[in-house]
Amino acid sequence: MAMDPALQAQTLDILSSHDDWRERRKAALMLGRAPSQASFEGLCKALTDRDPDVRHGAILALADLGDQGALDVLCKPVFIEDPNPEIRWATVAALGRLGSLSIANALSRALEDPEWVVRNQALLDMGDFIRRIPDTIDGEQVKSLIRLLAIRDAEVRGLVIDALARRSTRGLDEMVDALRGKSRAVRAGVAEALGLSRDPRAVQPLIEASQDPISHVRRSAATGLGRLGDPAAVEALILLLGDSDGATCKAAVDALVAIGTPAVARSAPP
Numbered sequence: 001m002a003m004d005p006a007l008q009a010q011t012l013d014i015l016s017s018h019d020d021w022r023e024r025r026k027a028a029l030m031l032g033r034a035p036s037q038a039s040f041e042g043l044c045k046a047l048t049d050r051d052p053d054v055r056h057g058a059i060l061a062l063a064d065l066g067d068q069g070a071l072d073v074l075c076k077p078v079f080i081e082d083p084n085p086e087i088r089w090a091t092v093a094a095l096g097r098l099g100s101l102s103i104a105n106a107l108s109r110a111l112e113d114p115e116w117v118v119r120n121q122a123l124l125d126m127g128d129f130i131r132r133i134p135d136t137i138d139g140e141q142v143k144s145l146i147r148l149l150a151i152r153d154a155e156v157r158g159l160v161i162d163a164l165a166r167r168s169t170r171g172l173d174e175m176v177d178a179l180r181g182k183s184r185a186v187r188a189g190v191a192e193a194l195g196l197s198r199d200p201r202a203v204q205p206l207i208e209a210s211q212d213p214i215s216h217v218r219r220s221a222a223t224g225l226g227r228l229g230d231p232a233a234v235e236a237l238i239l240l241l242g243d244s245d246g247a248t249c250k251a252a253v254d255a256l257v258a259i260g261t262p263a264v265a266r267s268a269p270p
Contacts, residue, residue: 015043021051022053025057028046029061044062052087059091066098074091074098089117092106096121096122101133107125138170142175146190164193194206198227203232207233215244218248225255
């Protein structure tokens with residue numbers, strides 16, 4: 001709702017110069033309900049207010065405005081790592097409301113916050129925005145999603161893996177590149193996502209991943225090959241039967257069973 005220009009000017013003046021922090025906070029919250037460039041700029045300036053309650057109100061008001069320009073401001077470490085946990089929580093909540101893949105790094109840091117309330121808000125927001133990611137993303141957006149596999153939280157990783165599995169049609173090239181990357185956590189997650197994708201093009205990359213130096217990646221590749229059920233994977237899975245990691249051996253056995261008759265035929269002695 002547009003604010004009367006005179007009232008807006010008065011509110012901005014209160015926000016920037018009133019002696020009472022309560023009045024400055026009240027002004028910030030009022031501006032959050034009056035979308036305009038002047039409101040946005042005034043609230044950004046208020047983020048440096050000497051009183052944390054005013055900064056807290058300015059962050060919440062920026063979320064109310066819904067201006068995507070606030071993402072670049074609030075993603076800065078000075079807010080997500082503020083000594084005041086209420087500021088950190090407000091920042092996470094605001095980023096969640098403004099949400100896009102650009103907030104991923106900031107929210108991933110918040111998942112490690114010492115305060116439970118901040119961690120929990122980050123987890124809720126991360127889950128919400130991952131579920132809202134459109135199926136049409138590709139290119140750099142897929143890469144941003146892949147990078148989230150480095151997050152240690154099991155729930156978030158699971159959501160990312162499911163999201164990638166549903167986007168293999170557009171993101172296969174990026175996923176295959178990540179399967180050959182440096183991060184073992186990313187490689188394992190991508191292998192799992194490819195296995196869940198039901199995309200036949202994933203078979204060959206997973207066969208290659210079955211020889212990864214990291215057992216977790218080999219195990220995920222074996223499980224994925226079992227899900228895909230392509231007889232072309234049988235020889236690679238037979239090799240994994242002698243793997244030094246017991247869990248990987250079991251995954252290979254399960255995968256061969258899932259493939260069924262072709263696996264038995266290839267593994268039977270002449």
